[in-house]
Amino acid sequence: MFVLVNLKAYPCDPVEIGTAAETVAAETGARIAVAPQAADLRAVADTGVETWAQHVSPVEHGSHTGSTLAERAAAAGAEGTLLNHSERRLRLADIDDAVAAAERAGLDTVVCANNPAQVGAVAQLSPDAVAVEPPELIGTGTPVSQADPDVVRAAVDAASEVGDVPVYCGAGISTGDDVAAARDLGAEGVLLASGVAKADDPEAALRDLVTDL
Amino acid sequence: MFVLVNLKAYPCDPVEIGTAAETVAAETGARIAVAPQAADLRAVADTGVETWAQHVSPVEHGSHTGSTLAERAAAAGAEGTLLNHSERRLRLADIDDAVAAAERAGLDTVVCANNPAQVGAVAQLSPDAVAVEPPELIGTGTPVSQADPDVVRAAVDAASEVGDVPVYCGAGISTGDDVAAARDLGAEGVLLASGVAKADDPEAALRDLVTDL
Amino acid sequence: MFVLVNLKAYPCDPVEIGTAAETVAAETGARIAVAPQAADLRAVADTGVETWAQHVSPVEHGSHTGSTLAERAAAAGAEGTLLNHSERRLRLADIDDAVAAAERAGLDTVVCANNPAQVGAVAQLSPDAVAVEPPELIGTGTPVSQADPDVVRAAVDAASEVGDVPVYCGAGISTGDDVAAARDLGAEGVLLASGVAKADDPEAALRDLVTDL
Amino acid sequence: MFVLVNLKAYPCDPVEIGTAAETVAAETGARIAVAPQAADLRAVADTGVETWAQHVSPVEHGSHTGSTLAERAAAAGAEGTLLNHSERRLRLADIDDAVAAAERAGLDTVVCANNPAQVGAVAQLSPDAVAVEPPELIGTGTPVSQADPDVVRAAVDAASEVGDVPVYCGAGISTGDDVAAARDLGAEGVLLASGVAKADDPEAALRDLVTDL
Numbered sequence: 001m002f003v004l005v006n007l008k009a010y011p012c013d014p015v016e017i018g019t020a021a022e023t024v025a026a027e028t029g030a031r032i033a034v035a036p037q038a039a040d041l042r043a044v045a046d047t048g049v050e051t052w053a054q055h056v057s058p059v060e061h062g063s064h065t066g067s068t069l070a071e072r073a074a075a076a077g078a079e080g081t082l083l084n085h086s087e088r089r090l091r092l093a094d095i096d097d098a099v100a101a102a103e104r105a106g107l108d109t110v111v112c113a114n115n116p117a118q119v120g121a122v123a124q125l126s127p128d129a130v131a132v133e134p135p136e137l138i139g140t141g142t143p144v145s146q147a148d149p150d151v152v153r154a155a156v157d158a159a160s161e162v163g164d165v166p167v168y169c170g171a172g173i174s175t176g177d178d179v180a181a182a183r184d185l186g187a188e189g190v191l192l193a194s195g196v197a198k199a200d201d202p203e204a205a206l207r208d209l210v211t212d213l
Numbered sequence: 214m215f216v217l218v219n220l221k222a223y224p225c226d227p228v229e230i231g232t233a234a235e236t237v238a239a240e241t242g243a244r245i246a247v248a249p250q251a252a253d254l255r256a257v258a259d260t261g262v263e264t265w266a267q268h269v270s271p272v273e274h275g276s277h278t279g280s281t282l283a284e285r286a287a288a289a290g291a292e293g294t295l296l297n298h299s300e301r302r303l304r305l306a307d308i309d310d311a312v313a314a315a316e317r318a319g320l321d322t323v324v325c326a327n328n329p330a331q332v333g334a335v336a337q338l339s340p341d342a343v344a345v346e347p348p349e350l351i352g353t354g355t356p357v358s359q360a361d362p363d364v365v366r367a368a369v370d371a372a373s374e375v376g377d378v379p380v381y382c383g384a385g386i387s388t389g390d391d392v393a394a395a396r397d398l399g400a401e402g403v404l405l406a407s408g409v410a411k412a413d414d415p416e417a418a419l420r421d422l423v424t425d426l
Numbered sequence: 427m428f429v430l431v432n433l434k435a436y437p438c439d440p441v442e443i444g445t446a447a448e449t450v451a452a453e454t455g456a457r458i459a460v461a462p463q464a465a466d467l468r469a470v471a472d473t474g475v476e477t478w479a480q481h482v483s484p485v486e487h488g489s490h491t492g493s494t495l496a497e498r499a500a501a502a503g504a505e506g507t508l509l510n511h512s513e514r515r516l517r518l519a520d521i522d523d524a525v526a527a528a529e530r531a532g533l534d535t536v537v538c539a540n541n542p543a544q545v546g547a548v549a550q551l552s553p554d555a556v557a558v559e560p561p562e563l564i565g566t567g568t569p570v571s572q573a574d575p576d577v578v579r580a581a582v583d584a585a586s587e588v589g590d591v592p593v594y595c596g597a598g599i600s601t602g603d604d605v606a607a608a609r610d611l612g613a614e615g616v617l618l619a620s621g622v623a624k625a626d627d628p629e630a631a632l633r634d635l636v637t638d639l
Numbered sequence: 640m641f642v643l644v645n646l647k648a649y650p651c652d653p654v655e656i657g658t659a660a661e662t663v664a665a666e667t668g669a670r671i672a673v674a675p676q677a678a679d680l681r682a683v684a685d686t687g688v689e690t691w692a693q694h695v696s697p698v699e700h701g702s703h704t705g706s707t708l709a710e711r712a713a714a715a716g717a718e719g720t721l722l723n724h725s726e727r728r729l730r731l732a733d734i735d736d737a738v739a740a741a742e743r744a745g746l747d748t749v750v751c752a753n754n755p756a757q758v759g760a761v762a763q764l765s766p767d768a769v770a771v772e773p774p775e776l777i778g779t780g781t782p783v784s785q786a787d788p789d790v791v792r793a794a795v796d797a798a799s800e801v802g803d804v805p806v807y808c809g810a811g812i813s814t815g816d817d818v819a820a821a822r823d824l825g826a827e828g829v830l831l832a833s834g835v836a837k838a839d840d841p842e843a844a845l846r847d848l849v850t851d852l
Contacts, residue, residue, distance in 0.1 A: 009696075009703040009711075037708060038677035039692075039715040053678075055705030057648075063777070063832075064648040066694030066727030069676060072648075076678040088705030089304040092297060092334060093327055114306050117338055121305060124333035124371070138702070158337070193702075222483075222490040222498075250495060251464035252479075252502040266465075268492030270435075276564070276619075277435040279481030279514030282463060285435075289465040301492030351489070406489075515730040518723060518760060519753050540732050546763035547731060550797070551756055584763070 001179055001213050002129075002168065002189030003032045003206070004110065006054060006082065007040075010197040014040040017196065018047035020203035025049065030210035035082060038068045045077020053081035055088050056107065058097030070098075070105035080108030082191075084122065086135045096125050110168060110191070116154035123162035130159055131191050133170035141195075143172040145181035156186035176211045183213075214392060214426050215342075215381065215402030216245045216419070217323065219267060219295065220253075223410040227253040230409065231260035233416035238262065243423035248295060251281045258290020266294035268301050269320065271310030283311075283318035293321030295404075297335065299348045309338050323381060323404070329367035336375035343372055344404050346383035354408075356385040358394035369399035389424045396426075427605055427639050428555075428594065428615030429458045429632070430536065432480060432508065433466075436623040440466040443622065444473035446629035451475065456636035461508055464494045471503020479507035481514050482533065484523030496524075496531035506534030508617075510548065512561045522551050536594060536617070542580035549588035556585055557617050559596035567621075569598040571607035582612035602637045609639075640818055640852050641768075641807065641828030642671045642845070643749065645693060645721065646679075649836040653679040656835065657686035659842035664688065669849035674721060677707045684716020692720035694727050695746065697736030709737075709744035719747030721830075723761065725774045735764050749807060749830070755793035762801035769798055770830050772809035780834075782811040784820035795825035815850045822852075 005021060007014055014036040025032040033050035036043075045051040057067035073081060083098050084090045090098060095111060102109045111122040112131045119130050132155035137144050145152055152169050159165040169187035173179065174195030182190050192209075199205035218234060220227055227249040238245040246263035249256075258264040270280035286294060296311050297303045303311060308324060315322045322340040326332045332343050345368035350357050358365055365382050372378040382400035386392065387408030395403050405422070412418035431447060433440055440462040451458040459476035462469075471477040483493035499507060509524050510516045516524060521537060528535045535553040539545045545556050558581035563570050571578055578595050585591040595613035599605065600621030608616050618635070625631035644660060646653055653675040664671040672689035675682075684690040696706035712720060722737050723729045729737065734750060741748045748766040752758045758769050771794035776783050784791055791808050798804040808826035812818065813834030821829050831848075838844035 006704060009698060009700055009706050009708045011700040037706065037711045039680050039707060039711040039717075041678050042681050043715075059648060061648055061650040063726055065645060065721065065724040065832075067648050067676065068678060069648045072676045072678040076682075078678075082704065084305060085704040086306070087702055089306050091302040092305045092308060092331055093299070093302050095305060096327070096331055096334075114309070118305055118309055120337035120375075121309075121334040124337065125330055162333075219491060222485060222487055222493050222495045224487040250493065250498045252467050252494060252498040252504075254465050255468050256502075272435060274435055274437040276513055278432060278508065278511040280435050280463065281465060282435045285463045285465040289469075291465075295491065298491040300489055510731060512732070515732050517728040518731045518734060518757055519725070519728050521731060522753070522757055522760075540735070543764055544731055544735055546801075547735075547760040550759035550763065550801075588759075 001183050003030060003209055004035060004052060004168065004189060004191050005032065005196045006035045006191060006193040007037070007197050008193050009037065012197045014044050015047060017202045018044040018049045021206055022047050022049035024203060024206040024210060028210050030213055032206060032210065033080065038073065041073060041076035041078050050079055051077050053078045054085065055083065056081045056098055056102055058094040058101055060101065070101040070107055074105040074107055078107060080110065083109055083111045085112045086114060086133055086138060095122060099125050099127050112170070116151065116158045119155040119167065120158035120162055123159045123165045127165065129166040129168055129189065131168040131170050133191065137171035140172050141174055143178040143181065144169060145178060145185055147172065149185055152182065152185040152187055176208050179209050180212050214396050216243060216422055217248060217265060217381065217402060217404050218245065218409045219248045219404060219406040220250070220410050221406050222250065223407070225410045227257050228260060230415045231257040231262040234419055235260050235262035237416060237419040237423060241423050243426050245419060245423065246293065251286065254286060254289035254291050263292055264290050266291045267298065268296065269294045269311055269315055271307040271314055273314065283314040283320055287318040287320055291320060293323065296322055296324045298325045299327060299346055299351060308335060312338050312340050325383065329364065329371040332368040332380065333371035333375055336372045336378045340378065342379040342381055342402065344381040344383050346404065350384035353385050354387055356391040356394065357382060358391060358398055360385065362398055365395065365398040365400055389421050392422055393425050427609050429456060429635055430461060430478060430594065430615060430617050431458065431622045432461045432617060432619040433463070433623050434619050435463065438623045440470050441473060443628045444470040444475040447632055448473050448475035450629060450632040450636060454636050456639050458632060458636065459506065464499060467499060467502035467504050476505055477503050479504045480511065481509065482507045482524055482528055484520040484527055486527065496527040496533055500531040500533055504533060506536065509535055509537045511538045512540060512559055512564060521548060525551050525553050538596070542577065542584045545581040545593065546584035546588055549585045549591045553591070555592040555594055555615065557594040557596050559617065563597035566598050567600055569604040569607065570595060571604060571611055573598065575611055578608065578611040578613055602634050605635055606638050640822050642669060642848055643674060643691060643807065643828060643830050644671065644835045645674045645830060645832040646836050647832050648676065651836045653683050654686060656841045657683040657688045660845055661686050661688035663842060663845040663849060667849050669852055671845060671849065672719065677712065680712060680715035680717050689718055690716050692717045693724065694722065695720045695737055695741055697733040697740055699740065709740040709746055713744040713746055717746060719749065722748055722750045724751045725753060725772055725777060734761060738764050738766050751809070755790065755797045758794040758806065759797035759801055762798045762804045766804065768805040768807055768828065770807040770809050772830065776810035779811050780813055782817040782820065783808060784817060784824055786811065788824055791821065791824040791826060815847050818848055819851050
């Protein structure tokens with residue numbers, strides 16, 4: 001199971017969380033990555049943790065003021081990128097171009113989707129993985145694996161019909177039990193955010209998440 | 214073969230073109246529809262021609278100033294709608310919601326896509342048809358069936374792998390030969406715009422398009 | 427006082443409201459306009475009421491699928507258009523271009539803004555009028571003239587410093603008292619929506635609104 | 640005169656240009672800043688040069704995946720930010736919120752605008768400076784001060800009517816003569832990009848720019 005921690009624009013210390021994630025990953029052998037904002041990629045990558053971008057722009061080098069070029073995210077230490085998060089939804093053609101941009105720069109991609117039909121759609125664009133996150137569950141603390149396990153199963157089916165695309169499970173994940181439940185439904189990873197980024201003790205929260213993997 | 218004429222924001226007379234299309238459709242038995250702007254839906258529908266919207270908003274009734282609600286497009290006489298045209302690209306989640314909105318209002322849907330991978334993606338969202346239009350060919354007068362026939366074949370394959378979704382072929386169509394070539398590649402319809410909307414004699418242009426169907 | 431009724435995408439009958447507004451305007455001499463969606467412009471204009479668009483696109487004739495060209499809104503009977511409503515916020519450069527588009531087509535313009543600073547900003551772009559609508563009050567039934575009269579006064583000051591630009595007052599208006607309060611604060615018109623569009627008896631609601639003008 | 644070098648998404652080495660700018664600034668006493676992408680802010684700031692962001696998001700801390708929070712840009716070393724560049728145009732309300740976000744984080748702001756009317760508009764939102772950049776001149780090598788000096792004069796007038804807002808001049812600046820011409824028209828700074836970022840010798844290009852200040 002891959003545990004990907006999205007720091008969003010939360011008022012946390014990205015280096016503290018990067019360090020905690022690196023410590024827990026080293027101790028347990030679990031794969032944990034942290035996705036800070038673009039401006040924090042370098043500082044987080046310097047902790048040694050696997051570092052992901054939250055978004056890259058669907059463009060190549062050129063006149064694109066204010067973009068986040070995949071090449072510069074990679075140069076700052078990113079190894080992968082989220083795309084089409086429900087808080088940063090992209091046009092279909094831009095998902096296609098952003099996956100291509102990430103690939104060009106050597107970044108892994110996880111493309112988010114709201115439901116199984118959209119999982120099937122984004123799987124067609126050859127990302128490295130897809131994530132299913134029903135928007136109504138994000139930030140609720142109720143994991144999708146519990147609120148609506150059929151969504152996860154249907155997403156896994158939709159992705160496997162298109163190809164051999166791993167499905168991650170997001171929205172409401174905060175405990176090791178949630179991670180285990182996601183795994184049992186066929187997910188190969190989880191996306192989470194507030195469960196770690198807003199925890200009083202992010203290291204303890206991470207240790208709990210991966211304890212049974 | 215379905216011939217769908219997109220009037221875009223061209224400086225043409227939508228009623229004149231609607232009337233011409235209705236005349237040619239009645240004479241030849243061909244299925245021809247005209248897609249004017251929202252403000253012209255009613256006037257075009259009053260000509261008796263099959264009338265389509267160029268876009269509907271991915272929303273339900275509510276506080277959506279400046280939207281084009283599917284229900285109101287239908288009330289004005291539309292029978293279908295284009296979605297995600299390359300000049301009006303939508304976020305993936307909004308394509309999903311707009312297809313649902315159109316269905317709710319009884320409108321047929323044709324979702325546009327730039328390439329076969331995107332055709333496969335939008336086919337997952339259960340539209341009534343998909344259209345492949347390589348952006349670099351739009352408005353060129355070089356039909357995709359001639360410039361890049363493999364794109365059409367690959368689009369037909371991508372759509373049929375997902376389900377039984379008809380593929381229409383856009384970009385550069387202007388003659389009956391282009392329509393026949395699209396049909397021979399597996400397309401079940403064509404999208405065109407300037408070839409009719411900017412023609413000196415739209416009726417003659419339409420008659421030429423459907424002459425061999 | 428100008429009373430502009432925005433029908434948004436509410437589940438109302440635009441022709442019924444257009445007819446009611448025309449009746450009350452004719453009886454009382456008040457200036458009342460109705461702004462339906464683009465697809466309903468023609469049907470509403472046919473009632474004889476002053477008809478406005480909710481939005482026009484910042485473009486000229488051309489390849490703009492899914493746009494609402496100012497010229498076509500005018501051809502369908504619109505005499506003016508809202509722009510930059512809080513539910514359809516525009517980029518600054520697009521407000522500039524949309525005001526120009528409306529002018530080109532002979533449409534009056536009311537550009538919306540959230541607060542007095544933004545009122546000053548949009549007044550610089552030479553619209554026919556500006557409207558101040560604090561987003562937090564829209565649809566609440568609490569009129570801005572009561573919740574925060576200083577916002578209206580400051581908006582009037584901001585607009586008059588830039589030029590002789592009339593200020594309309596939106597958000598929460600539903601009674602004749604609200605209209606009178608807006609007038610006493612320096613507004614020359616009101617924008618309202620649910621107060622009429624969701625009223626059991628739109629004609630009675632309109633009559634109440636203009637009773638003391 | 641303030642010289643602000645926007646690196647856009649050009650294929651340059653941001654640290655090399657940062658170092659060159661710091662060298663020339665130290666030697667000549669000129670004020671020169673470099674604006675890299677968000678992912679490069681920290682590396683550029685580490686050169687000691689005045690570092691600016693190309694954009695910050697109009698948001699506060701929260702669930703904003705893929706945003707560039709002003710606080711994180713500042714934490715990475717930024718001292719200011721461009722906003723509403725013609726390649727990253729913002730909605731009017733978002734310019735207002737982004738100026739507030741930047742202020743909150745202690746960042747200076749330069750808000751871009753296409754023409755004098757838009758300069759007047761953005762000046763109403765209390766940025767630290769405005770920049771006038773006619774889009775048709777960006778990247779041409781023809782400076783606005785030469786192609787259309789009246790635009791610069793009118794922008795300076797528009798900004799000074801609103802308040803004491805400095806005007807910078809962008810588009811087509813590449814030589815010291817262009818900078819001097821901008822100054823003579825009333826500008827207090829220049830924005831440039833390709834003239835330095837694509838120069839064979841960025842340090843020499845910068846030295847030429849500030850030679851007569």
